[in-house]
Amino acid sequence: MLTFPKRLLDGYRTFRTQRLPTEQSRYRELSERGQFPEVMVIGCCDSRVSPEVIFDVGPGELFVMRNIANLVPVYQPDENAHGVSAALEYAVNVLRVKHIVVLGHAQCGGIRAFVDKIEPLSPGDFIGKWMAMFIKPGEVVEQRDKETMQQFVTRIEKAAVFRSLENLMTFPFVKRAVERGDMQLHGAYFGVAEGSLFVLDKVTKEFLSAKENE
Numbered sequence: 001m002l003t004f005p006k007r008l009l010d011g012y013r014t015f016r017t018q019r020l021p022t023e024q025s026r027y028r029e030l031s032e033r034g035q036f037p038e039v040m041v042i043g044c045c046d047s048r049v050s051p052e053v054i055f056d057v058g059p060g061e062l063f064v065m066r067n068i069a070n071l072v073p074v075y076q077p078d079e080n081a082h083g084v085s086a087a088l089e090y091a092v093n094v095l096r097v098k099h100i101v102v103l104g105h106a107q108c109g110g111i112r113a114f115v116d117k118i119e120p121l122s123p124g125d126f127i128g129k130w131m132a133m134f135i136k137p138g139e140v141v142e143q144r145d146k147e148t149m150q151q152f153v154t155r156i157e158k159a160a161v162f163r164s165l166e167n168l169m170t171f172p173f174v175k176r177a178v179e180r181g182d183m184q185l186h187g188a189y190f191g192v193a194e195g196s197l198f199v200l201d202k203v204t205k206e207f208l209s210a211k212e213n214e
């Protein structure tokens, strides 16, 4: 018998009977003409932080890449396979997106696991190695004494957004597109409990409530 999750089959039925009829022509058009999303979002795998839900977008509007803690590695053109870099290359060089948004969030489990210095979760400790690529141990202890644990974790969550934005500029094709004015990089932060969105102000380097722009 079918062991596919019932929740997903039920959800698909709702999609097919309610949403698809209103979006069928859009799907057909996207199928025939291809996708032309103007925005790439780099977000966390966290099940509470779905870019399509938060930004209320339809099919074809967002090119989304999600990984643990919404991180972008530095440009590393070596013999290894790089999933994040492949997605970036496609978004920038093939789709020619106009914006890349790095979307961080509160209560990030990847960051919590990292700052708590939990024991390796597996012999490979993939999370530990993944996180250590971005946040250096010195940055983690810096100012720790003056902060509550909550403030500290929030700071590291926001630092992950800054680090990803910095690392994006190490990709020559990203740097070129930004410098030509063909593409812009943005940072954002989602507060899970309130459903609040904060957008990074490039001048002050502060995250400002998106509600203020209404």
Ligand SMILES: [Zn+2]
Binding pocket: 044, 045, 046, 068, 069, 070, 105, 107, 108, 109, 110, 111
């Ligand atoms: Zn997360």
